[in-house]
Amino acid sequence: MNRSLSLIICTIGIALLAHSVLSALQHRSYLRLTNKSFEHIPYDIALESIVALLVSSWGIINLAPKLIPIKATHHLSKRSYESIDYRPDFIQFNNRARYLSDLLAEPCRTCR
Amino acid sequence: MINPEQTQPQAPTATIPEHIDAEFLAMNQKSMYFCQILIATVGGSVAGILGFSGIPGFIFYIFVHLVFCSLYNLKDKNLQQYFISPKTMWYDSISSGLMSLV
Numbered sequence: 001m002n003r004s005l006s007l008i009i010c011t012i013g014i015a016l017l018a019h020s021v022l023s024a025l026q027h028r029s030y031l032r033l034t035n036k037s038f039e040h041i042p043y044d045i046a047l048e049s050i051v052a053l054l055v056s057s058w059g060i061i062n063l064a065p066k067l068i069p070i071k072a073t074h075h076l077s078k079r080s081y082e083s084i085d086y087r088p089d090f091i092q093f094n095n096r097a098r099y100l101s102d103l104l105a106e107p108c109r110t111c112r
Numbered sequence: 113m114i115n116p117e118q119t120q121p122q123a124p125t126a127t128i129p130e131h132i133d134a135e136f137l138a139m140n141q142k143s144m145y146f147c148q149i150l151i152a153t154v155g156g157s158v159a160g161i162l163g164f165s166g167i168p169g170f171i172f173y174i175f176v177h178l179v180f181c182s183l184y185n186l187k188d189k190n191l192q193q194y195f196i197s198p199k200t201m202w203y204d205s206i207s208s209g210l211m212s213l214v
Contacts, residue, residue, distance in 0.1 A: 072131035
């Protein structure tokens, strides 16, 4: 999923959560003004907060850094064999090309 | 004398063991913990709104954990290629998160 879209979903979820918090506070103040005892929160506020939890969870899960396959073969299959087997410490320059260079038409520059 | 009907013993196929990159595994775990912590934060505030504490709060904590696990499995269908054993996430992090609940 697109990252900006998941950010929007996350923001919508947090906004729903903030709205349910404000609604719950308003309900508490209403109860205090009318001298009623608090039994349970109204069901619409409870439903809204649970929907906010689900929406923001989905946004957060899509917002998280992308998962990478852990199999080593998945990454090594894209590299060429030369790049894996490149060992510059084992290159020898002291070889027979030094003596062959006299026979060649164009002398070897690296061996001289 | 070589018996023509005798066949050569075949080498067992797929003898190469699976190698796992620990660096990417740690990155995946970090990504999962990021989700888990943020969802637990939102779930804690929802529990505060609903007024849960004590035993109902513990039940709500398990509910939030199940919501996280199911949504995480819903997003990535094959978690097998991102984690060694993805099924442990259903019960592994309950015990570690329980300390913060108490």
